[in-house]
Amino acid sequence: MPELPEVETVRRGLQPAMEGVTIVRAETRRKDLRFPFQTDFVARLEGQVVTGLGRRAKYLLADLASGDVLLMHLGMSGSFRVIDAAGAAAPGDFHHRRNEGRAHDHVCFTMSSGVEIVFNDPRRFGYMKVVAREALDDEPLLRGLGPEPLGNEFDAAMLARSCRDKKTSLKAALLDQRVVAGLGNIYVCEALFRARLSPRRLAATLALKTGAPSERAERLVAAIHDVLNQAIKAGGSSLRDHRQTTGELGYFQHSFRVYDREGDKCRTPTCKGTVRRFTQNGRSTFWCPGCQT
Incomplete structure (x- = not known):
């Protein structure tokens, strides 16, 4: 989708x-x-x-x-x-x-x-x-949607508040449209890799005991901003059906660092790990166990 x-x-x-x-x-x-x-x-x-x-x-x-x-x-x-x-x-x-x-x-x-x-x-x-x-x-189709990830109100503090009491994985929280709107499997995998965070990590670890955002939350928000802005500039990702209105393909798929790269060497220069895939909440998750903790 x-x-x-x-x-x-x-x-x-x-x-x-x-x-x-x-x-x-x-x-x-x-x-x-x-x-x-x-x-x-x-x-x-x-x-x-x-x-x-x-x-x-x-x-x-x-x-x-x-x-x-x-x-x-x-x-x-x-x-x-x-x-x-x-x-x-x-x-x-x-x-x-x-x-x-x-x-x-x-x-x-x-x-x-x-x-x-x-x-x-x-x-x-x-x-x-x-x-x-x-x-x-x-409107039922829009009611309950979380903040726009590229909007001014979406920051580390907001993400930490939304995840503070969650007992789900970090990836599951990011896919929850009530936490942040518009993110899907591809860009969550890519953002977590850039933030060096495991998709299995508990979502609540984005908040400190005081409720303030942790350094992980700061990294993750920056990564989400970067990957979305780069993908928009590239016209999105064309894996199956996506076409621009002119018929052009998006080409961000050529910049994937982990998504759909199972078995490839990790692209982090200092990491000797290999990209792996596992099923999480019914979706394929791609990550590098070597540098995502």
Whole structure:
């Protein structure tokens, strides 16, 4: 499933095509994706200017002039294709042929600029929903999400407070969207490696007895910031389904230090360890026992 860097990359690709532009026509080509479309889904979109395009965790949020918000999630295999008025989208350096099955083009937005924005989702785990801005805080899909890891409020003190009484592993805590929003398996593995912390470590060890953040918490927050910013700059990671809106592949997967590198030599210069993999909470965890403690 796309994680924060992939969703942020898609947001940045859609932004110039959507912000300040009117949705002239909205078309749904089936009754549902992961969930059924609302009966008034199309009516609440057509004729509306998109005043802003944001992101919350792994969700895209398009603010409309009406006061509604179009909430969008990519699911497992969802991607957007931006087609200009001439019917083409220029590929970039990492272009990859998209899924050509037009049967999987489930939603299409025709913009007043002449651009078409098409949502393709072979597995149909993605979803879209229109929510009133005033009701967004109570929206079940968003309610309970933790802080944004790249937001100003996310720091070592906040992470320590969230983990202080947890009896779970550090990796499990970071994957909990109530602790920090938007992180997934790939970037948690990478951040823990950069912070030199074991995924098996007890999450509560990020806090001192006083409740203040430990030096480990400081290292971890810095590592999370670094890995997310680098991944966004690289266009995210393309392992299976992720594509940018131009069809380009993200290429952060070429910078993985532990994820999917089982059996490789550790990339820490002073470490002679080997990257290992084990199953943790049903997910593959990659780490170096030599330098992650």
